[in-house]
Amino acid sequence: MKKLLVVLNPIAGARRKINLEEKVREWMGLSFEVSFLYWETADFDITLAIKNRIKEERFEIVVAAGGDGTVNRTARALVSSDTAFAILPLGSGNGLARHFKIPMNLENAACVIAKGKVIKMDTCQINDENFFCTAGTGFDAHIGDLFANSGKRGFSTYTKIVGREFKNYKSSDYKIIADGKEINVKAFLVTVANANQYGNNVYISPDADITDGLMNVVVLKPFGLIHAPALASRLFLKNMHKATLVETFKAKQVDVFRNDSGPIHFDGEPFVMGNELRFRIFPNSMQVIVP
Numbered sequence: 001m002k003k004l005l006v007v008l009n010p011i012a013g014a015r016r017k018i019n020l021e022e023k024v025r026e027w028m029g030l031s032f033e034v035s036f037l038y039w040e041t042a043d044f045d046i047t048l049a050i051k052n053r054i055k056e057e058r059f060e061i062v063v064a065a066g067g068d069g070t071v072n073r074t075a076r077a078l079v080s081s082d083t084a085f086a087i088l089p090l091g092s093g094n095g096l097a098r099h100f101k102i103p104m105n106l107e108n109a110a111c112v113i114a115k116g117k118v119i120k121m122d123t124c125q126i127n128d129e130n131f132f133c134t135a136g137t138g139f140d141a142h143i144g145d146l147f148a149n150s151g152k153r154g155f156s157t158y159t160k161i162v163g164r165e166f167k168n169y170k171s172s173d174y175k176i177i178a179d180g181k182e183i184n185v186k187a188f189l190v191t192v193a194n195a196n197q198y199g200n201n202v203y204i205s206p207d208a209d210i211t212d213g214l215m216n217v218v219v220l221k222p223f224g225l226i227h228a229p230a231l232a233s234r235l236f237l238k239n240m241h242k243a244t245l246v247e248t249f250k251a252k253q254v255d256v257f258r259n260d261s262g263p264i265h266f267d268g269e270p271f272v273m274g275n276e277l278r279f280r281i282f283p284n285s286m287q288v289i290v291p
Helices: 020-028 046-057 068-076 095-099 106-115 139-148 155-168 225-237
Strands: 002-008 032-038 061-066 084-089 117-126 129-131 134-138 172-178 181-187 189-193 215-220 246-251 253-258 262-266 269-273 276-290
Touching (some): 068 084, 084 095, 134 172, 139 155, 139 269, 181 215
Parallel strands (some): 002 032
Antiparallel strands (some): 117 276, 134 189, 253 276
16 A cells, blocks of 8 residues: 555644544545654644655655645645645645645545545745745735734634725835846735635636646736725636736746835745745646545
C-alpha cells in the first residue's frame, strides 16, 4: 500500500467535533498505510517537519487536514518534489480545495484522495513566500490583517469588518510591471491569482487556470458606495473580471510598487512587506490529487 502522511491542525473547526484521526483510519486505512503529524503550536515549523518525515519515511502522499494556513504550510514542503499533495478541508475559506471542487464533506474528500487523479499545478511566490491561491495588497490585505487579529473566525466576522472599514479606506497609487509592461494606476486592491478564488466561493479571478503557467492580475479601481453591492455580487456570480471598474491581465512575472510598506496577504494569511512586491510563478511544480 502507498504511504500517506496526514498533517492535522488540532484547532481547525471540524477537528473539534469528531475524532478525525479515527475517522481517517476508517475511511483510508484499507487503501493506504496512514501516519499522522500534528501542528500543535503556531511557532512549530510544520513545513520543515513534513520535509523531515518524507525524507525519513518516503511518503507518496501528504494530506493537509485543516484550513488555508495548514494547506499553505503543508504544500510548501511539496513544491518540486515527487510527493503528491491532497486536502481534507477543515477551514472556513478552503480556497484551494474549492478551486479544485474537492468536496467539503470530509468522507467524500477522503474518497477523492483514494480514487482521484494526480495532476501538476503551478505554484507562486510573493517576495520568496510561497502561495498557491491568491496574494496581493490593498483593501483585502487590510481586512485580512484586521480579521487575523479580531479573535473571531468565520465569514460573518469577515463581512462585519468589511462593512466597518469600507467607508474610510483610501485607495493607493501603484506601479505594476507585468512581463516588462509598465502600468501606473490608483487601485482599491491589486490581487495576483493562481487559483480562481479567495475562499468561501468568493471568486476574485473566475477565469484563472492553475495549470497554464500564468498568474492572473486583478486591479480593482476606486469606486463609490453605490457600486459596492454590484461588485460584491460579482464575486459570488463568477463575473468580477467583466466589471468596468476591474482591469485584468495575465503574466509570468509581476512587480508591484507601492508608496509604503504595509499589509499584504497570501492564501488568507496576513503579512507585512515593503513597498516592492515581486510575484513569480513556477509552472507544473507540484503534484496534487483532484476529483
